[in-house]
Amino acid sequence: MKPIIAVPATALLVYRAYSKKSLTPGGIIAATATAAAHAVHPWNLPFALLVVFFLAGTRATHVKENVKATLTLKATGSSPQGGGEGPRTHVQVFANSLMASILTLLHAYQLHVRKTELLHNPNTAGSLCFSKGGDLLVIGIIANYAAVAADTFSSELGILSKGQPRLITSWNLKKVPRGTNGGVTVTGLLAGLLGSMIVVTAAMLFLPLCDERSVGRLGGGTPWSVNERRVLILGLTVWGLLGSVLDSVLGGLLQRSVRDVRTGKIVEGEGGERVLVSGSTVKGGHAAEVKASLLSGEGKDAVEQMDSAVVEGDDDQGAAKSRYDSRNKNRKSSFGDEKPSREVVTGWDLLDNNDVNFLMAFTMSVGAMAVAGWYWDVTLWTIFPPNWTSS
Template sequence: MRAIIAGPAIALLCYRAYSKNSLTPAGIFAAFLTAVAHAVHPWNLPFVLLVVFFLAGTRATHVKENVKATLTMHSRGSSGGEGPRTHIQVLANSLTASILCLLHAWQLSVRKDTLLVTASPDASGAASGAGPESLCFSWRGDLLVIGIIANYACVAADTFSSELGILSTGSPRLITSWNLRKVPRGTNGGVSLTGLGAGLLGSVIVVTAAVTVLPFCTAATAGRLGGGVAAWTDPQRQLLILGLTVWGFLGSVLDSILGGLFQSSVKDVRSGKIVEGEGGVRVLVSSAAGCQHSKATTGAKAALLHGEGEDAVQKQGTNSSAVDDDAAPSLERYDAKNKHRRPSFGDERPSRVVENGWDLLDNNDVNFLMAFSMSVGAMAVASWYWGIPFRSVLPTAV
């Protein structure tokens, strides 16, 4: 992309993120580096996809923002809702695409240098004067291009599904449950028809933008720089659009499956709402050790009340100082000034419980794993369908 266009565009994106409080300061810096990685590519495609995803995703986030804030709870105890995105969230969605963009830019540079060395003087002159429009994308073309588009189709579908699906009139159903049981809004792995439809819309938006700016090889440009060896026909373009759109939709489904399995959803028992962590990180719940400590303390106090003495306290595995501190009238268990208080009901039941999922990944881990898997998977499918070796993604294989 030309620097005279990319420079002001990157500045405007960073300013908009700052003025709208869409990103944290670290998030803005990560977005700047991501935009530069996309802008160094000779095609407009990567940068356009980044801009479309950012603007469309931000717009989806702000749809009925006040309503969505009441449907979940923040880990600090306030209303939920999406705050400024962090650098981790930015990289989770765009790191894979950034790497693929840099690889493809390098691949095009190697290919152009090779053609300049091997071409005749007349051809060399024509090649050296060739503009970006001659770097066309052919039928059975570069696999990296498929991976870049697939990445943004999937993350856009996931963003739309999460941000708009929560507004569904009905309760979502857990996709990893054998009976598709109903779960609270915001549950990881919870899906609804509204969310699935929103995910499809996000994929359609990105793929439409991609095919609008993608430099398809025509009969006039096929065989020139960019690996263009065959012109695209209308049926082939339609197949590409349909395949990438469906693939983006499947990305949002995969994200739900991964989230339902490997990401724990924490529910506030009192309100029944899902608790969201700041920046997509894990939400803490009471540990098993804490529960055992609570039971031991309760048992020791009961022993004292029944007049069984210090021996009974020691048998319960609780020291006398802990009991004395707990029984001290100046240290109320549920007083906000008591730093040792536990978030629980009076009957010692925790106020937060795990609704579903294993606590192996957080939301950012799931997003990155989905984006990476779907991008590589799309390139693998294209490699199989076109009969192109997967190793062709490396510049040295050109």
């Protein structure tokens, strides 16, 4: 991509992220590095997909954000008004775009190798446009953004569904609270399809497809027919939606969902990180965080009991510390009603949300390249350097 376009475009994205507070300072640095990795590609496609995903995803995040904030709780308890993920961190940025960045850099170098070979040997077989049955790396890039866009739209808009989510990993699709990992709704699936369609449509607008005019030209390739383009569009769109479904399956199985037992709401980790359950949360400095979250719900009376117990413990210098006193290391992980403040609803505590997102993006990118290679009868090994001049 030409620097005269990439530099001001990146600056505008950074300014927008800063002004809208959609990214943390670390997230802005990560986004800038990601934009640079996409901008070095000679095609406009990778950078355009990054911009479309960022703008569309940010827009979906801000849809009825005040309403969404009341549907879940923050793990830190710092916001009595509700939950929501807040600004994206650098980890979240890389979880969605790292795989695409790697594939973009690989394909940029692949095109550089081909161009160099063609200049030295015009008879070398190598296409500089997107040839039919050609570069699998391009399929991987588009598939990455189609999948993460579908997942973002599904998560941000699906939670607003009038119907209660159902757990995709349960045999009877049982109903679960909003925000539960693995919970899906028809609205969420349709939103995911919309997100995938937006990315694939942008890809078709910026993808330099080989056509009849490129046949016989230096760096030309096999042209695409109208039907083949339709198959490509449909396949990538459906694949993006499947990425959203895969994310739900992975989240429902490998990511723990924690519910606040007094409000019945799902607790969301800051920056997509793990949520601590009551046994870990009320120890040490985290007790204040749990207390803050309880003040917004039915746990207010329990907190007052806890405070009273602490005061009584302080007045009685010779007695043992209150069982609710933060200085008492042997206190129980409960409050006045002696019930845990949080409980695990679904999932194993193996991955956090960022791990799930990256695993999904990686799987869908590699899977798309494998399926395209099978359909076109092109070996997956063409994505590696020894085969870069043969596509």
